[in-house]
Amino acid sequence: MQARSGRSVTSKVLALLDAFGPTEPALTLSELARRAGLPLPTAHRRVAELVAWGALERGDDARYRVGLRLWEVGSLAPRGLGLRELALPVMEDLYEVTHENVQLAVRQGLELVFIERIAGRHAVPVLTRVGGRFALHATGVGLVLLAHAPAEVQEQVLAGPLDRYTELTSTDPKRLRRQLAEVRRVGYAISDRQVTMDALSVAAPIRGPDGVQAAISLVVAYDRADPLALAPLVQAAGRVISRALSGPHGR
Numbered sequence: 001m002q003a004r005s006g007r008s009v010t011s012k013v014l015a016l017l018d019a020f021g022p023t024e025p026a027l028t029l030s031e032l033a034r035r036a037g038l039p040l041p042t043a044h045r046r047v048a049e050l051v052a053w054g055a056l057e058r059g060d061d062a063r064y065r066v067g068l069r070l071w072e073v074g075s076l077a078p079r080g081l082g083l084r085e086l087a088l089p090v091m092e093d094l095y096e097v098t099h100e101n102v103q104l105a106v107r108q109g110l111e112l113v114f115i116e117r118i119a120g121r122h123a124v125p126v127l128t129r130v131g132g133r134f135a136l137h138a139t140g141v142g143l144v145l146l147a148h149a150p151a152e153v154q155e156q157v158l159a160g161p162l163d164r165y166t167e168l169t170s171t172d173p174k175r176l177r178r179q180l181a182e183v184r185r186v187g188y189a190i191s192d193r194q195v196t197m198d199a200l201s202v203a204a205p206i207r208g209p210d211g212v213q214a215a216i217s218l219v220v221a222y223d224r225a226d227p228l229a230l231a232p233l234v235q236a237a238g239r240v241i242s243r244a245l246s247g248p249h250g251r
Helices: 009-018 029-036 040-053 068-074 081-098 140-147 151-158 173-186 227-246
Strands: 056-058 064-066 101-108 111-118 133-135 189-192 199-208 211-221
Touching: 009 029, 009 040, 029 040, 040 056, 081 101, 081 111, 081 211, 081 227, 101 140, 111 140, 140 151, 140 173, 140 189, 140 199, 140 211, 151 173, 189 227, 199 227, 211 227
Parallel strands: none
Antiparallel strands: 056 064, 101 111, 101 211, 111 133, 189 199, 199 211
C-alpha cells in the first residue's frame, strides 16, 4: 500500500491503531507501516509515541500489540463501562440459572460490538469475543438491535451485502423485514443456526432513556435448545438491566 499525502498526524495514528484486528493482534513495524499506508520512517516516529504513551507495547519478539493504556481509555466509553457494570450482575444470574453463554452487545453503525460475555465451560463454543464486531442480520442480539435501529440504518443493512454464515442465514431482505417486525411485536429475537449449525441464540432488548441501547442473549446448543422457554428468562434479564440503566446510576 502506497503512502497517501496530505494526511494529518491524527489520521496516521488512527491508521496505525486500525491496523490491528482479531487475526492480526501482533504486528511488526514494517507490517504496521504497510497496513496503515505510511512510509516506514513516519510509522517509526508515530509508533514510538504510541509506545511511550502506552497505547502500544513492544514485545520481545519485536512485534507491537495494543497496550493496556488504550484499553483503560476505551473502557470509559459510556456505552461500555457503565452498561457493563450494570449488566454484569444480571448476566451472572442468568448464567447461574442456565449455565449457557450470555452475551451483551451494542450497535455501532451498521455492525454490533460485543461489550461483555460469560462463556459456559460446557456450553456450545461461540465465535464472539469482547470488543469483537459482527453483522446485525444473523445473530440474536443483532436482530434485536437492528429491529429497533433507525429506519435509515435498517435500509442500509438490508440493502446489503448480507453475509451468509450457514445455509440457514437469512439474507433475503423481505424475509428479514418480516423477522424484524416479529422481533418488535414479541419482544425478543431467535437466531436459529444462522451463525453456526450447532447453536441457537435468544436475545432481548435493553432499554435506556433514549430507547433500545443494547441487547442481551443466551447462546445454547441447538440440540438442547427450547427457545420459547429461554425467551422469558432473557426478557426478564433485559428488563432488569433496563430499569438500572434508566435509573439515576445509569444516566
